[in-house]
Amino acid sequence: MTHLVPPAIPASVFDGERVPGLVGGPVTGRFAVGGADVVMGSAGTVIIAEAWDVPDRSGVWSAGEVRLIGPAPDPVRERLVGQPGGRTGSPLPIHLAVRSGEGILYLGTARVGRACLTGEVLTDCALRLDSPLRADVLDRVRPPLPSADLPGLEWLGEVEGDRAAALERFVIGWYPADGPVTAGSPSAPTGALPAGLRQFYRLAEARPQVLGVQNGILPGPDLRTTRLGKMLVFGTENQGGFDWCLRWPPDGSEADPAVWFLEPDEEPVTEQEPLSGFLIQFSLFEAAVGAKYTAMSGNLPAAQVEQLVRPLHPVPLRAFWPWAPTRFHVAPGLVLHVSAGYSGAYDVWAGATHRSALAPLADHPIDWTRFDG
Numbered sequence: 001m002t003h004l005v006p007p008a009i010p011a012s013v014f015d016g017e018r019v020p021g022l023v024g025g026p027v028t029g030r031f032a033v034g035g036a037d038v039v040m041g042s043a044g045t046v047i048i049a050e051a052w053d054v055p056d057r058s059g060v061w062s063a064g065e066v067r068l069i070g071p072a073p074d075p076v077r078e079r080l081v082g083q084p085g086g087r088t089g090s091p092l093p094i095h096l097a098v099r100s101g102e103g104i105l106y107l108g109t110a111r112v113g114r115a116c117l118t119g120e121v122l123t124d125c126a127l128r129l130d131s132p133l134r135a136d137v138l139d140r141v142r143p144p145l146p147s148a149d150l151p152g153l154e155w156l157g158e159v160e161g162d163r164a165a166a167l168e169r170f171v172i173g174w175y176p177a178d179g180p181v182t183a184g185s186p187s188a189p190t191g192a193l194p195a196g197l198r199q200f201y202r203l204a205e206a207r208p209q210v211l212g213v214q215n216g217i218l219p220g221p222d223l224r225t226t227r228l229g230k231m232l233v234f235g236t237e238n239q240g241g242f243d244w245c246l247r248w249p250p251d252g253s254e255a256d257p258a259v260w261f262l263e264p265d266e267e268p269v270t271e272q273e274p275l276s277g278f279l280i281q282f283s284l285f286e287a288a289v290g291a292k293y294t295a296m297s298g299n300l301p302a303a304q305v306e307q308l309v310r311p312l313h314p315v316p317l318r319a320f321w322p323w324a325p326t327r328f329h330v331a332p333g334l335v336l337h338v339s340a341g342y343s344g345a346y347d348v349w350a351g352a353t354h355r356s357a358l359a360p361l362a363d364h365p366i367d368w369t370r371f372d373g
Contacts, residue, residue, distance in 0.1 A: 008103030022046050022095045031076050034058035034069035038076050044093045051100035053142050060142040062372050064132040066096050068125040077122035081115040098141040148354045150333030160316050163276035174287050177206040196275045213290035261322050272318035281320035284328045288335040291351025293372040298347040305346045311360045333357035
């Protein structure tokens with residue numbers, strides 16, 4: 001069900017007459033959090049954000065989510081999420097509204113969906129609307145961002161030829177450099193490592209996020225061999241469920257060696273692509289997972305996935321990741337990966353550098369778990 005937003009209410013009327021009714025009487029606290037006003041009373045909370053799309057400020061994030069970006073004062077943290085390690089937040093209703101040039105638009109009620117704390121400080125809180133907003137309403141309360149230059153697909157044409165060039169073009173196009181390359185960076189080991197891995201570390205010197213945000217390629221000082229010393233562990237799953245390894249020491253016969261997928265107490269198996277393809281796949285996967293704007297859904301039938309990826313470009317590599325074989329599809333500023341799930345169904349995850357890059361996915365009748373377009 002979509003939420004119908006009533007006409008704008010003058011700020012003076014909203015603050016003077018409507019807010020006390022929503023919070024249950026006199027206002028007991030009013031706080032500014034990341035550009036939003038948080039108004040609390042004995043029977044409820046009202047959060048009034050601005051009509052903008054500024055990622056590091058409080059506001060409407062998607063049709064179903066409003067974000068409160070802290071740091072938030074202790075009374076706000078306690079009202080929304082409770083004491084760290086103690087009781088949960090208050091069950092009192094949360095009302096959301098947006099202030100724009102039209103006045104104040106009431107969006108409806110919400111619940112806390114996710115909260116991030118640093119110590120005892122609430123730094124980020126996602127509020128899930130009980131009824132998502134219609135597209136036309138979303139454009140009123142979160143005006144579209146100006147168009148942006150999207151990373152292109154020149155790298156895609158190199159995948160079946162010069163994979164080192166493909167990797168470098170993708171990484172440089174997707175990630176802005178954090179700063180100048182520092183000679184002798186500890187992330188860039190030398191020695192007997194294959195050329196592809198040495199190149200990857202060079203790219204990571206100015207772009208450390210290339211090493212991964214979900215799973216990771218180990219920084220140079222953290223490279224290690226397995227217990228028997230027959231494999232070099234260079235990548236790992238974020239919870240330690242598996243490692244990616246190379247045969248060690250190298251015998252010099254493989255310029256582009258196999259990558260081994262190693263689970264605890266299991267026999268190693270190879271990734272379908274050698275190191276040159278694996279590093280492209282790893283980079284695509286982490287780019288999608290770590291993107292600012294994402295879309296995800298699960299348990300989709302093959303026919304629906306086929307329709308979804310039709311306007312995108314397939315990446316000509318064999319499946320990545322033995323746990324859930326995964327293939328990639330791309331468009332400018334967009335990476336989408338499709339992973340095999342259970343009973344013939346598929347999970348999809350898309351990451352984008354700009355909201356507009358999610359446009360090719362917007363019109364598909366999919367029950368998105370999250371859609372940031």
